[in-house]
Amino acid sequence: MATAAVLGATGYLGGELLRLLDGHPSLELAHVVSKSQAGRPLAEVAPQLGDARGLVLEPSSAAVDADIAFLAQPAGEAMGEVPGLLERGVKVVDLGADYRLKDPAEYERVYGRAHTDTAHLGEAVYGLPELFRDRIKGARLVANPGCYPTATLLALAPLARAQRIRGPVVVDAKSGTSGAGAQPTATSHHPEAAGTVLPYGTPTHRHVPEMEQALREVDHGDPPRIVFVPHLVPLVRGLLCSIYPTPAGPFEASEWERLFREAYAGSPFVRVGATPRLSWASGTNRCFLSVQEAGGAPVVFSAIDNLGKGGAAQAVQNANLMLSLDESAGLTHAGFGV
Amino acid sequence: MATAAVLGATGYLGGELLRLLDGHPSLELAHVVSKSQAGRPLAEVAPQLGDARGLVLEPSSAAVDADIAFLAQPAGEAMGEVPGLLERGVKVVDLGADYRLKDPAEYERVYGRAHTDTAHLGEAVYGLPELFRDRIKGARLVANPGCYPTATLLALAPLARAQRIRGPVVVDAKSGTSGAGAQPTATSHHPEAAGTVLPYGTPTHRHVPEMEQALREVDHGDPPRIVFVPHLVPLVRGLLCSIYPTPAGPFEASEWERLFREAYAGSPFVRVGATPRLSWASGTNRCFLSVQEAGGAPVVFSAIDNLGKGGAAQAVQNANLMLSLDESAGLTHAGFGV
């Protein structure tokens, strides 16, 4: 039994990690770190868990001794943790943004703070297993993608690789409010969020550079320009990207669908088919893709659980690969019908 | 044209007041006060308004010159405003709790702060027009009831007056999240509130003493004991009280319904009939009552818009009475079907 630590256990991604590890057959939760709730029994903080195994929230990662650590802390804290953890032989999956962008200058431009661990930026692998599975297997440090890039890249990568698209690519994303995190804010206040569809993130959302960097690796050329507009919708879990690429030649939905099926033949978590419902992905590591035609042009729908394949479940998938476990271990449960 | 001021214009009750005054035929908004947003044009702060009349948010009530002032500020601020306003001849409807309880000791016990304007406690009239219409007509200072007491008292008062009930009376209330105010909190955070029905307020909700005091005035005796449990439900506007009184004698739904019809014959905003939907009350000053039998016992459903009859619309009704306007002025619009 491999052992795991979760840092930042009281956020939504942290909570989802705890839930998934609670049912994992070969990865056991050994340490839980939370600055804000240190000292409290995990069973009290997270009553939805099946078995909190007597764990108590630790104030820091100082005592963490585990095969792998999941970092789900507030933005910018990971780069302070990673050097120490790696040195002590703990592999790391960072669910935040600190190790996603290769260029520290771009990191500073996008996130507004200097990168303090550029030494490990080079070895960090972008943790989208369906695109970079082999690199992840050998990695000590994996940067888990953002929820929007996960849904978008799974749709665009096979098309970019096969030279089927050019820019602009309009990505109109609709996300449940859990994507905004556990901290109450004006936009996620129920009376505000429940009655509207709220576009945000213009003129440039932080996730776009990460999408472009990954596409560049996939098609070894200039990535298509992405016009990305996320919208908050009044549901809790779930993320749908409606993607309108400019086709590079004649478009045939069935041909694109075949490209998707081929690209993901060995990837158990990507399904290709009819219009998906977000409930199918709820609580799972699955991504549902559907290619359709609208007004003579292509539209691709990509549906995930923003906390699942868009976060914690994908982090577990990465950990499985890094620890030479079955890629699907702990992630085989089906989604909700409703 | 009478003139009005709104103090505390950026909360939900304040916003609803502005909306109602925007359509009022004989009461004109003349001053808007907001400490937090002072100096900003009203049109910018409240783009949902039809016509902001060039008003700018004022930092204090110092310059307020109007026939009536609506106080919708944070809890405890009203008692600092009332003496000055009354002295300058401005009548006051306070939408908060400062003037609801007659006994300053009970106020301190319930709200945790001393009352600083006991001089005006005596003259304040409890602003439930269907019960105390005549007193309101002559008042300078009206204490607008809480949303829960409004829905509960409209159901219980006719029964108490006719000696049809005794205690305990179980009041199981379900409120939309706008009742919790505009300030983001953990319980009203969309990811938390959207997926649950959250009971709160045990062992004693602050609105219970107000209900008991009003019932005591109505039946001139010991009011029945009220077991009151509010629940947050995942909708924005609307409040349903399911009320289970202990009948004082044989119970006949049709007889209770007749009592209601008689009690509210002259009250245009109370409707008695079949199971109501909350959308019918949405944006209105209406209360829908329905008497039914469950397991041989009575249950009364009382439905209002917590921001409407449960707050801002009732405040306008009170102002109409205080200013000798038509009681229904500005409040005649119908509810939503959906």
Place this chain on the structure above:
Amino acid sequence: MATAAVLGATGYLGGELLRLLDGHPSLELAHVVSKSQAGRPLAEVAPQLGDARGLVLEPSSAAVDADIAFLAQPAGEAMGEVPGLLERGVKVVDLGADYRLKDPAEYERVYGRAHTDTAHLGEAVYGLPELFRDRIKGARLVANPGCYPTATLLALAPLARAQRIRGPVVVDAKSGTSGAGAQPTATSHHPEAAGTVLPYGTPTHRHVPEMEQALREVDHGDPPRIVFVPHLVPLVRGLLCSIYPTPAGPFEASEWERLFREAYAGSPFVRVGATPRLSWASGTNRCFLSVQEAGGAPVVFSAIDNLGKGGAAQAVQNANLMLSLDESAGLTHAGFGV
């Protein structure tokens, strides 16, 4: 006082018409027709109305005698009503699709049935007052636009007229479920609809030909190709179109915003500004437009209430124009803050 009839009173558009007429200062409801509920008192069928004026639902339009009739019946019934109504001197606003498309062959292609009143197709005016106000003023028969075309055309028309855009124009629309009508269906079943964002209407939604026809009138040329994908979102009222046009030259958000302001200077129901909330439009005849930049490209947000400006309120606006009433009569109320 002019008089009005509502045909199809028990659907959602019919219900919203009744609500708006209930508060109209110069248009009085005189007849209500409903095949399915004929003989029932209106007060019983629509308890949310303020005053049902003793009206009883009539089984047909045979006895309808009024200045104007609003047709909100099931699809395809209007063309059976219009000839008789016009002959009896009753002006008509049809809220359905029967008189929107000028070409009967296209009507048959899009709606799957032959048009049976081609005689009046020619004189029918497309009822988008902000574009065709003068024609509406002189019309006997107005075809009220669909909800999606209303939101889309108000955004695109000024741009098309000023030659600022070309195709493709991606219109990603998000609609509340009331847009699907009062008839229960699998996709609008609460357990299905509440947990997902459901794209539908591919490959071609019925509203696209109507958009193209209107744009052709506006820019006197080939309209830009529209890639239109509607999505059901889990709220009841409200429609947001996120519109991604291809700019025909350099794009400057402020310049486009100025175009909008100029185009709608005389139109009281169109507001141009920051990102709108759907609640602002709730229950109103207003459209909120916002121009922003995303990834270097333009995005225009257009928000309405699908039952309001997208249906019943716009129908009342058209009726006002046709009857030489104040264009805003009965439509001046403000939207909800929440």
Place this chain on the structure above:
Amino acid sequence: MATAAVLGATGYLGGELLRLLDGHPSLELAHVVSKSQAGRPLAEVAPQLGDARGLVLEPSSAAVDADIAFLAQPAGEAMGEVPGLLERGVKVVDLGADYRLKDPAEYERVYGRAHTDTAHLGEAVYGLPELFRDRIKGARLVANPGCYPTATLLALAPLARAQRIRGPVVVDAKSGTSGAGAQPTATSHHPEAAGTVLPYGTPTHRHVPEMEQALREVDHGDPPRIVFVPHLVPLVRGLLCSIYPTPAGPFEASEWERLFREAYAGSPFVRVGATPRLSWASGTNRCFLSVQEAGGAPVVFSAIDNLGKGGAAQAVQNANLMLSLDESAGLTHAGFGV
């Protein structure tokens, strides 16, 4: 590996059974029956499942050969299936109402149809494992309780057994809309259901006789009278009962809580503690109980997933007991934090 059949696979309880069996370590789905969708591959009908194992929906139970059959068909069909299944040695968990009431005359009174399999009524065991675990272990035929009785009885049984309560007991229940089933209806139409809290089921809900019968078995006396009023609330999964019993003596919340802890010491799926959230129960077999005081009187909150412990998950728990599997097999996953 034991084998299972699901009859009525396309309803919500059927779908949840398929989801749970998909992850069950020692019970394998072997047959799926659906009259309405017979002949279609399961993978197509239920894309949310992980692995449909090549199963095709069968038109009837004729070919069903399995250790246990779950009956989740429309009301009244089970009693036509049970005799044949039992004869062929297939154990049965019926998720419907046909075998819950012992008295065929009461069945006819409550459900409006004669019972056609009175021969097996006697041996059917009421499948609430926390109360009747031993009987279930030896049963061939188990009647799975309704969702409301499950939540109510888990709260009331320990109190009734210990003589702590008398009637009336007010049970104010709030249920998500999935409890109403997969068939679209007017009350579960999204535009209606999303904006209201809808009380229904007065004067007597069908689940009350079932509650009374079970309480009679528990306390061997006259059960307390139950005043039961269910309400539809605008969420999909989840059921909260707010229970107001009349205490039979002095009430002490901590003493009642101790009673609960003792009663459920050996029951892994019942948790006793603070105010629960419905998301904690989502997708699980868990029931969360909380005892509190309101206005000096007791209130007990009982929260479950109506499709989980209130239906499919409890059916799997019953099957585990009947097949001598681990009671928790396939049911150990944790609930959602959000």
